[in-house]
Amino acid sequence: MLTPTQLVAVEALNAAANRAARHGRVSFAPSFVRSPSADAPPPLARLIRGGRGGEVRLKIYLCLVMMATAEPFDVKNPPTPATWCRRLGLPSDSGPRRVTSNIKWLAANGFIELGPRRGYAPPSIQLLSLEEKGEAFERASLKGRYVGIPIEFWRNGWIITLSPTAIALLFALMESQGGYSEPRYVPKPRRAAYGFSHNTWTEARKELEEHKFLTVSRTPQGSDFDYQRLRNSYWIEEARFMDKPGSSLRSYEDGMDWPQDLSIRIPS
Template sequence: MAKSSATAVTAESRRLLKQLISRSSRTSGVQFPPTFLRDDGGLNPPLAQILRGGQGGDVRLKLYLTMALLAAKQPYDIRNIPARTWAQVLGLPEPELNGARRIGDALDFLAGMKLIRVAGGRGRPRDVLLRSPSGNGTPYRRDFGRYISLPLGFWANEWIYRLTGSSVALLLVLRDMRSNRQPTDPPWLTTDQKRRYGLSEATWTRATKELTDNGLLNVRRRPQGRDFDHRRLRNTYWVHTERLDDPASPPAAPPQE
């Protein structure tokens, strides 16, 4: 199975993550507007922009999602959490040094995208104020109208450690695609519809495999078109978000006889 780039998950990481979930007082998932995931005008949406830059995208996305989890009430801010603590929460190697630096870089990047506002300099805890997930710099608000939710089990059952950032991004995209569809009528995308999410073909392919390997996704080839039309095979996607209610770690292998 694919593994997340977070390779230093410790008992302390898990303890801090549980503490953070408790501090958020959330009982359900975190909501994001469609404009965080897709741009029908052909521009790159915030989600795709966060992912760019290789491994740094993994840290940026998981940090942003986790800050959105924590900042659940007005004024949607986070105070006095050191970079090393964020690094431990995300399971980054060398949290006191390199991990803390990567968190600082991620905060600067997200601030540059106008997704957050940061106060304070490096070397001490930096206060964070969430801005609109659309990336337009307007104040954060929770009444999005239609929204895409990332279930609380993503954190509570440690899927944040199991999945790469690319797979988390695709999971959100698939949640958007699924909408009110039923398992007997799974969604599919045209090339133009797929393009609006801004994810590369390599990301789509790699993340599809990872989600499938982890039991979060079924992909099928089905003909599309009416009886007298030219019918072509397309991939359909059905995401099993209920899987996030289960622990991310695979069950222990049975003992050898």
């Protein structure tokens, strides 16, 4: 169940989604989640590094992508630090300082560009391309394959309920299973491309299982002529986005009419 602070945050998140007229899915480029080279971690892995600071900057960035719906993908009147605290369920005493420092981190690391400050108002925020340094941000859904996160991730409060590592693994496994209708084994090179440590993967997996987002099964890999080894296969229960944190998992068998676009993916 959500705490009173989290309920206030959910109300604020819904207000932001309504203001942005958000419906359906928020798109993220595959390169945000998975790096083409094991030598450089993808942006998502970079965001979650740094302990408590990583949590704040990750969730601020995900909210900014949700809020910026049209070209030039900016937020001219961004929330104040106090509003960010309400939206993310942060304490009112130390929260504003954490928000300010992590917005500066996002700017210093090429995720956003800050505009000039007008009086006491926060500076405007411009999203930047994470593929071409200094270039304009582009909506991932217009560029081909993308990772689509249902707006209920924000509206139902999953963004404030899940830890940053669980959110990162959720995005990674959704990227992996895109376009498929059965559990997927994640090969070692692909796991490395997500940039997570073994401990991060293990702890995040446990958390997603506890929240009924993830089912892990043991399936054989290899042909009949090869030695078949049992490996973990992963399946994200996308219907879970429609539930409130702490509630029981509803299923298609319950007769629910889930949105049709929940199964839409383009395979890699």
